Amino acid sequence: MAQCQSTFDFRLYDFQTKNMKLTLKIWRQKNAAAEGKIVEYPIDHIEPDMSFLEMLDILNDELIMKGDEPVAFDHDCREGICGMCSLYINGEAHGPDRGVTTCQLHMRMFKDGDTIFIEPFRAKAFPVIKDLVVDRSSFDRIQHAGGFISVNTSGNTIDANTIPINKKDADTAFDSAACIGCGACVASCKNSSAMLFVAAKVSQYALLPQGRIEATDRVLNMVSQMDAEGFGNCTNTGACEVECPKGISLENIARMNREYMSASLKG
């Protein structure tokens, strides 16, 4: 049996709780139509081991106790798999850590005394609903335009494993499928481009035989829906790849561009 080895030296760890005192600058906006503004909140007794969302929970408890409106923010699984949590923290989508969503971001990434800006993901295609909550249904509509395969489910479904797929393609498709649709790519991109998201969805199917059947229509329809939603155009700055919590690479965008060009010639 493999032994669990830890490189963590407990003797060096300071078990004393370290309290952090922070200044939060949070975007507050009553509803989609209202004007919003940054509001400052001092907060104390924050522990480095708390997650960022726990810190916001504490702030909200305090606001409710005072009779104020709590800050609205999105979250669901709180374990980095649903893509629901968002937030632009100190100028970066999901904050300063790499390969994590906001729910996995820990307060140890900040220092006592820090000022932290917390803003909604910004894009014309992601309108603010309230405070830090944005409407990302533009992603759903892109998915509806082609992010699926058509399978006959009327009782004679064929097991997917009957079609052999080479390991490399299966792995690459799986890497693309890791996209959780969080929208950090759009939020980070100076052009608010959704290409990394769409490319991940296109690639995930383009690499598999099951996805090839509808490949031409898929890429054309998804890209045209992406454009109709008002996302900007990719200029290859690479910010999306750096900020993506799931490590979706720019290779996906290059693949989508190839798919799109060949589909345009066929279509």
Added chain:
Amino acid sequence: MAKSALLKSSIAKKVAMALSGLFLMLFLAQHFFINMTSVFSSDTFNSISHFMGNNPLVQFVIQPILIVGVVFHFIMGFVLDFKNRSARPIAYAKNNGAANSSWASRNMIISGSVILAFLALHFYDFWVPEMVYKYVDVSPLDETRYFHELVAKFESPVRTGLYILSFVLLAVHLNHGFSSSFQSVGFNNKYSKGLKNFGLGFAYVVPFGFIFIALFHHFNH
């Protein structure tokens, strides 16, 4: 798919931007090699310039294509920049762009605008007098005039300074533009890293080579 939809699509625009960029880089490379000859031999420079200036294929086929390429690249650059800015109507109060991308990649419109201003000066300096010489005044062929014309332009420290500034910005533009254009046309594989390094070499060698040529003539006239 309707052709109009294709032309409107974001990816088609991106590919067109990349292809025009690649074409302009090819042009830049040949211009660089021709200018470099002026450092070594005025005769070679004169004879190549004479060929380029009088060969009908170069004059009436390649030159118009080049002008269309330049105009397309910058108009499209402005159009895309405008569209991309409008895709985020409310800016972030705090944005840390440097955390995830290079300054060059985020500011292609700035470096591009400086290059455009330079091109206007360059047209005024060389192209307009050349057209007047050949087609308005219909002056006699003189196969030895090119070298002197070149050197004369670099006498002025102001003009030489402006050229140098523009070429620094060209280096910045190419720094992102070279590898970006390959990514746009869908080239991203095991050779991309090597290509990127080659692109970085190109982005520095060519503009700084031009700067060297300008300084060489400025101090040797």
